[in-house]
Amino acid sequence: xxxxxxxxxxxxxxxxxxxxxxxxxxxxLVQTVAAGKPPTELWSDAGKLGYLGVNLPEEYGGGGGxxxxxxxVLEELGAAGSPLLMLVVSPAICGTVISRFGTEAQKRTWxxxxxxxxxxxxxxxxxxxxxxxxxxxxxTARRDGTDWLLTGRKVFISGVDMADAVLIVxxxxxxxxxxxxxxxxxxxxxxxxxxxxxxxxxxxxAEKQFELVLDDVRLPAxxxxxxxxxxxxxxFAGLNPERIMTAAFAIGMGRYALAKAIxxxxxxxxxxxxxxxHQAIAHPLAQxxxxxxxxxxxxxxxxxxxxAGDDIGAGEAANMxxxxxxxxxxxxxxxxxxxLGGNGLTREFGLASLITAARxxxxxxxxxxxxxxxxxxxxxxxxxxY
Numbered sequence: 001x002x003x004x005x006x007x008x009x010x011x012x013x014x015x016x017x018x019x020x021x022x023x024x025x026x027x028x029l030v031q032t033v034a035a036g037k038p039p040t041e042l043w044s045d046a047g048k049l050g051y052l053g054v055n056l057p058e059e060y061g062g063g064g065g066x067x068x069x070x071x072x073v074l075e076e077l078g079a080a081g082s083p084l085l086m087l088v089v090s091p092a093i094c095g096t097v098i099s100r101f102g103t104e105a106q107k108r109t110w111x112x113x114x115x116x117x118x119x120x121x122x123x124x125x126x127x128x129x130x131x132x133x134x135x136x137x138x139x140t141a142r143r144d145g146t147d148w149l150l151t152g153r154k155v156f157i158s159g160v161d162m163a164d165a166v167l168i169v170x171x172x173x174x175x176x177x178x179x180x181x182x183x184x185x186x187x188x189x190x191x192x193x194x195x196x197x198x199x200x201x202x203x204x205x206a207e208k209q210f211e212l213v214l215d216d217v218r219l220p221a222x223x224x225x226x227x228x229x230x231x232x233x234x235x236f237a238g239l240n241p242e243r244i245m246t247a248a249f250a251i252g253m254g255r256y257a258l259a260k261a262i263x264x265x266x267x268x269x270x271x272x273x274x275x276x277x278h279q280a281i282a283h284p285l286a287q288x289x290x291x292x293x294x295x296x297x298x299x300x301x302x303x304x305x306x307x308a309g310d311d312i313g314a315g316e317a318a319n320m321x322x323x324x325x326x327x328x329x330x331x332x333x334x335x336x337x338x339x340l341g342g343n344g345l346t347r348e349f350g351l352a353s354l355i356t357a358a359r360x361x362x363x364x365x366x367x368x369x370x371x372x373x374x375x376x377x378x379x380x381x382x383x384x385x386y
Contacts, residue, residue, distance in 0.1 A: 004297065010068070013069060013072050014072050014076055016049075017051055017072065018076045018079065018080060020042075020045060020046065020077070021076055021079065021080025021081070022080050024041075024042050024080070024081075024082045025080060025082060028041075028042065029082045030353075033204045033206050037206070038161070039207075042077075043084060043086070043117050046073070047115070047117020048117070050063055050115075051073045052090070052091055052114070052115060053091055053115025053116065054069040054070055054073060055067055055069055055070040055095065056091060056099055056111050056114065056115045057099055057111070060099070060107050060111035060112055060115065061111060061116060062115045066303065066306070067241045067245070068300070068303040068307050070087065070092055070241075070245065071248040071299060071300075071303050073087065074087045074088070074252060075248040075251050075255075076252065078248070078249055078250075078255070078256060079252045079256050079259070080252075081256050083253065085205065085206075085249070086122075086158065086159045086162065086207055087245060088242060088245040089122055090114050090120045090122070090159075091114055091115070092241040092242060093123045093238040093242050094110075094114065094121040094123055094238070095115070095121075096238055097184060097237055098110055098111060098167075098225060099111060100234070101225055101226030101227070101237070102225050106186065106225065110165075110186070113164075120162050120163045121163055121164065121165050122157055122158060122162075122163040122165075122167070123157070123166065123167050123238070124166045124167065124169060124187075125137070125169040126155055126156045126157070126365075127153060127155060137152075137169060137182065138152055139152025139154065139168065139171065140170060140171050140180065141170045141171070141172045141183060141185060146221045147218050147219060148185065148218070148219040148220075148223060149216045149217070149218055149219075150168065150185060150187065150214050150217040150219060151217070152170060152214050153212065153214070154168070154214075155210075155212075156209050156210075157209065157210045158210075159207045160189060160196045160210040161196070161198075161208055161210070162207070164188065164189060165187055165188045165189060166187050166212070167186060167187075167225070168185045168186075168187045168214070169182055169183075169235060170182070171183065172228060181228075182235050184225040184238075185219055185225065186223050187219065191219070192218065193214060193215040193216050193218070194212070194214060194217050196211070196213075197210060197212075198210055199211055203356050203357065204353050204356070204357075236315065237311065239365070240302070240314045241306065243302070243322040243365065244302050244306065244321060244322070246322050246361060246364065247295060247299040247302070247322045247324070248325075249361065250328070250329035251292055251295055251299065251325050251328070253354060253357065253361075254288070254292045254325075254329040254332035255292060257336035258288055258289060258292065258332045260340075260349065260351060261336035261339040262276070262285060264340050264343070265282070265285065275339075281339060284335045284339075287331075287335075288328070288335050288336075291324075292328045292332060294324060295321065295324035295328045298320050298325075299321040301321070302314055302317035302318040302320070316374075316375070316378060319366075319371045319374050320375065322366070323368050323372070325361060326368060327362070327368070330359065330361070332358075333354045333355060333357075334355070334358075336351055337354075373385065373386065
């Protein structure tokens with residue numbers, strides 16, 4: 001049964017992370033984006049305080065918690081206006097996959113640095129022609145003696161310029177069937193044949209997006225994470241936390257926008273009455289709050305199921321949480337901007353840039369339409385259309 005009342009430890013974590021977020025705030029992120037820099041200072045401080053690795057095992061420098069705790073970290077930083085996108089990628093996806101399936105050497109090499117923020121790993125799955133269809137991934141790995149040779153392309157890979165390595169989803173040939181099966185490889189960003197190109201995005205974010213070209217990148221045998229025959233299981237062990245953390249990102253952003261609108265609605269007076277007294281203003285804000293709270297409940301359920309080891313149950317709940325949080329975030333941001341009117345489009349109030357940012361939660365890492373496909377097929381038992 002999912003606990004709907006947070007423990008004292010979780011309340012303390014939420015409060016502590018909120019205090020860190022408040023020290024940086026939205027202004028820090030805006031200045032970082034304007035300077036074209038990554039949020040190094042906030043990332044470093046979060047690492048020193050133990051927040052980046054709160055989900056990783058204690059024996060490798062982590063906090064011994066789970067995705068439940070890491071989602072609290074991201075949500076509260078987002079609610080303070082300074083979300084860290086790479087929390088979704090480095091500790092949640094890569095750290096989780098390595099801690100669950102990596103060799104002892106891989107764990108000792110990567111997890112302590114991921115936990116304290118001194119090392120960072122990006123994640124590469126999306127391809128130009130595959131989209132949401134991971135079965136069409138064309139990045140392939142072939143054996144060359146004891147080594148692997150990795151060839152392919154990836155797009156929309158976050159934070160490669162900040163990363164020491166990228167956890168790449170490729171495919172290898174099954175010797176028994178000849179079919180290609182997914183596998184995960186740790187690829188250093190300074191490897192020969194590894195090239196990155198920034199993608200020009202209109203979305204303003206501190207973390208840049210990249211296209212990767214892998215041209216016969218030679219990797220040692222121990223670059224493979226886990227069992228060559230269990231790649232799909234390992235892949236989804238990383239994708240479920242990704243969806244949960246995307247929900248946390250969206251909920252935090254929605255909370256930030258809503259708080260700005262509430263403050264404005266309390267203070268802005270027209271005809272001697274605060275505009276928040278009018279139901280046309282108050283009710284949509286109340287609805288936005290309800291939607292965010294409902295999305296958070298589903299996120300907490302998904303995190304609880306994942307941390308309890310129920311990968312199948314977590315898959316369904318994580319998709320629902322990501323869908324609900326994306327919708328709630330877009331509505332909250334839209335209503336916040338609308339509440340402020342013309343002021344909602346000014347730099348002074350800092351909400352207009354969230355209009356674009358909020359769309360990310362509907363699009364990435366999987367579109368809302370693909371989630372509806374998943375739920376209609378997996379949950380409702382309806383025929384597949386694809």
